[in-house]
Amino acid sequence: MPIHVNGSAVSVPDDPRVSLLDLLRERLHLTGTKVGCNQGACGACTVLVDGERIISCLALAVQYDGRAITTVEGLSRDGALHPLQAAFVEHDGFQCGYCTPGQICSAIGMAGEIERGIPSHATEDLVAESVPASRAEFQERMSGNLCRCGAHNGIIDAISEVYGNDRGSLEQFALTEEPVE
Numbered sequence: 001m002p003i004h005v006n007g008s009a010v011s012v013p014d015d016p017r018v019s020l021l022d023l024l025r026e027r028l029h030l031t032g033t034k035v036g037c038n039q040g041a042c043g044a045c046t047v048l049v050d051g052e053r054i055i056s057c058l059a060l061a062v063q064y065d066g067r068a069i070t071t072v073e074g075l076s077r078d079g080a081l082h083p084l085q086a087a088f089v090e091h092d093g094f095q096c097g098y099c100t101p102g103q104i105c106s107a108i109g110m111a112g113e114i115e116r117g118i119p120s121h122a123t124e125d126l127v128a129e130s131v132p133a134s135r136a137e138f139q140e141r142m143s144g145n146l147c148r149c150g151a152h153n154g155i156i157d158a159i160s161e162v163y164g165n166d167r168g169s170l171e172q173f174a175l176t177e178e179p180v181e
């Protein structure tokens with residue numbers, strides 16, 4: 001089976017050593033996903049797999065046979081930015097922008113984790129049915145995505161605007177993309 005990348009079917013690489021990050025950047029030329037540390041420490045390479053966030057530098061592409069990968073290039077719809085992309089612009093959630101694709105993909109995956117009630121280190125009530133979409137939760141859950149420009153406050157502001165407690169259901173911005181056969 002192919003890998004589905006932003007809705008397009010892509011052949012699984014013949015070489016099982018090719019990372020998902022290298023498949024995206026070097027073979028598909030989807031350079032929105034960035035290389036930072038290349039060893040799982042910075043979050044710059046974060047992409048979504050079936051709506052869940054992973055760091056693509058530590059993932060082998062062959063493992064994602066039949067799965068749906070979404071990169072930052074796949075977030076806009078009909079030329080319109082994803083609401084979180086627009087919020088990053090609005091809140092100065094970046095300076096150089098190098099970490100931004102990873103931050104945005106990570107935040108979308110994170111919102112799904114909160115929606116499913118998965119607790120974090122910052123969650124006070126571990127037996128509650130729901131997890132608050134609070135600033136403290138966002139800060140803790142985004143701690144794996146580093147920003148050397150120090151734009152973290154703007155990043156959390158943008159995430160809070162789109163996914164915070166006051167924004168109602170997270171489902172309105174859920175990824176609904178169907179892979180193309």
Ligand code: FES
Nearest residue numbers: 036037038043057
């Ligand atoms: S490049 Fe993958 S975590 Fe840093």
Ligand code: FES
Nearest residue numbers: 095097147148149
């Ligand atoms: S905006 Fe420069 S590293 Fe985050």
